[in-house]
Amino acid sequence: MENKRVKLSILGISFSQVQAGAYALIFSEENGIRRLPIVIGTPEAQSIAIVMEGITPPRPLSHDLMCSIFKKLNINLIEVVIYKFEEGAFFSELILENDGITYKIDSRTSDAVALAIRTNSPIYTTEEIMQNMAVVFDEQASSVEEDYPKKVKEDSDDEELSSLRLEALKHRLTDAVNEENYELATKLRDEINRRENIS
Incomplete structure (x- = not known):
């Protein structure tokens, strides 16, 4: 059960009231009622929010630049996997593909999500993380x-x-x-x- 993957979608971003200068990135599981909140920094929150709101900045942000490099070098971001929570931090990997070869690159979760939302790449986590860290939203x-x-x-x-x-x-x-x-x-x-x- 612990190795089962759970597909996530971004529900929204809100200002963190429990950590100054930070934001809460809220994920929802596909076809489920659990929510996974992850605290991220202001620059990453802004980078994600810009894409969610359909805003085009006058000059490319760092995550836009990375996506341009991916495109130029024919690198595909297959998916993002939030695979571990340890000592108060979530750990993520970028799963990249180039010329038929797959690469796993360690990444901060906020950066990984900022790239995934720009490339329409899916985001996954593990059932173990959802069981331990998610909260259940029950309208009833x-x-x-x-x-x-x-x-x-x-x-x-x-x-x-x-x-x-x-x-x-x-x-x-x-x-x-x-x-x-x-x-x-x-x-x-x-x-x-x-x-x-x-x-």
């Missing part, structure tokens, strides 16, 4: 108990999260996902995973 989710208000506070800090019981964290995670507050959901998910790994 039932209301939580009154102890956990529907409106999740966006300014929850590490100290507050660490003081909550695991069950409370899971309730807040459900709220955050239902409100599409993926930045907070990412923070809650990480705290839940940290505790479950300790136990």
Whole structure:
């Protein structure tokens, strides 16, 4: 099960409320309800957003330049694979093809996605990553108990999260996902995973 691949599509980009100067790149699985939030830097977020919004910059950006080089040298970006999460970072590979030979190139996930969106190349991850790092968006989710208000506070800090019981964290995670507050959901998910790994 862990080696099964999951195809992803870019759902959107939002400003990160849990990490200053960063953005959350939100993926959705194909034919599924899980969402995979990945924190990326401002330049990469802008580079991806420009393509999503159909904007043509006056001069090519670095990712545009790379795609021009690929085209000139007859290099095809077959796919991007987000294959590992380790020490707070997602690891990705570019799968390239040239003259019938396939190459795997290590890449930051944000750069890999910026290239994939320019070449219409598919993006995949593993089922293991989805099981461990994705959050489930359920439009039919039932209301939580009154102890956990529907409106999740966006300014929850590490100290507050660490003081909550695991069950409370899971309730807040459900709220955050239902409100599409993926930045907070990412923070809650990480705290839940940290505790479950300790136990």
